């Protein structure tokens with residue numbers, strides 16, 4: 001980090017490591033040549049490993065929403081009944097995409113800040129005696145609230161139902177454990193700019209055999225997102241459209257970094273970030289939106305003192321310390337601020353954020369002992385390194 005550099009603590013885009021930046025500055029190569037073929041193969045292999053999947057992965061030049069749309073147009077047909085589980089803004093987005101492409105969407109909404117109730121999902125699927133629900137949409141980590149859904153438990157209760165299970169894992173992959181095969185997740189979508197540590201622009205669609213069978217019968221319109229279009233080129237080690245080669249170089253390097261560290265260590269590191277941020281905020285007397293059991297390892301939503309509001313805090317942090325935090329979305333605007341701690345994060349940067357937050361709160365005459373948050377953060381690190 002250089003003096004004057006910004007502390008970018010958003011839940012995407014996230015900071016990009018120097019190694020990845022350097023890899024991305026490599027000269028262009030022929031995307032129909034042997035070097036790209038090898039690059040593509042290695043990148044796909046790495047992504048599958050992170051999904052803990054033996055299925056297929058496709059890469060699209062797009063933001064995460066692109067892969068969500070790809071999932072809908074390849075696996076859901078117009079008129080299909082779809083159960084869309086939503087615990088926040090991104091759950092709503094998935095439902096909206098399915099609805100725009102002609103699905104008959106039934107929402108199963110949970111309060112923002114809470115996870116989905118696995119029993120409620122099971123119950124709804126049990127009521128579907130004729131098995132007319134074709135797909136279930138769900139967010140793994142709801143970035144708007146900092147809550148994650150317990151997919152292992154939900155699938156343990158629901159995998160008897162034939163509906164395809166489609167997961168938005170854009171902000172969870174590589175930050176929260178996800179076992180695609182073991183948990184019987186049929187389709188998983190993700191994007192490059194969150195825990196993968198590279199800039200925005202790549203999105204990933206992973207699917208299993210069961211989903212592929214459904215795809216073969218699918219009647220939706222598509223061109224860019226079509227799976228067969230991609231597969232016809234993939235067998236030659238190519239992509240149907242010109243790939244963003246620089247991002248592939250970056251992804252290759254980022255995956256190499258993750259493999260060097262060990263994927264399970266990468267995930268474990270995120271649990272440490274979460275605990276540090278939450279413990280410190282609580283030591284400062286601040287409230288957290290999510291309960292401990294469902295608190296995201298990727299992003300923490302802190303509830304601002306209502307009289308002050310979250311946006312003044314964010315503005316002060318930006319103007320005085322060059323620290324960028326995310327705000328709340330929709331009705332949580334000015335209610336919460338969100339600290340992103342996924343991807344390339346150094347724990348001492350989080351300590352800096354806690355220290356700056358304490359100064360900020362003191363500036364606004366918020367009660368609480370200055371240093372309480374930093375001490376809590378230091379104790380988290382001490383117990384780790386002891």
Ligand SMILES: *Cc1c(COP(=O)(O)O)cnc(C)c1O
Pocket residue numbers: 012063064065066090139141142143168169170171191
């Ligand atoms: C970031 C994000 C997306 C996709 O956002 P894009 O801006 O399209 O990359 C989708 N779902 C979740 C949960 C996200 O965090």
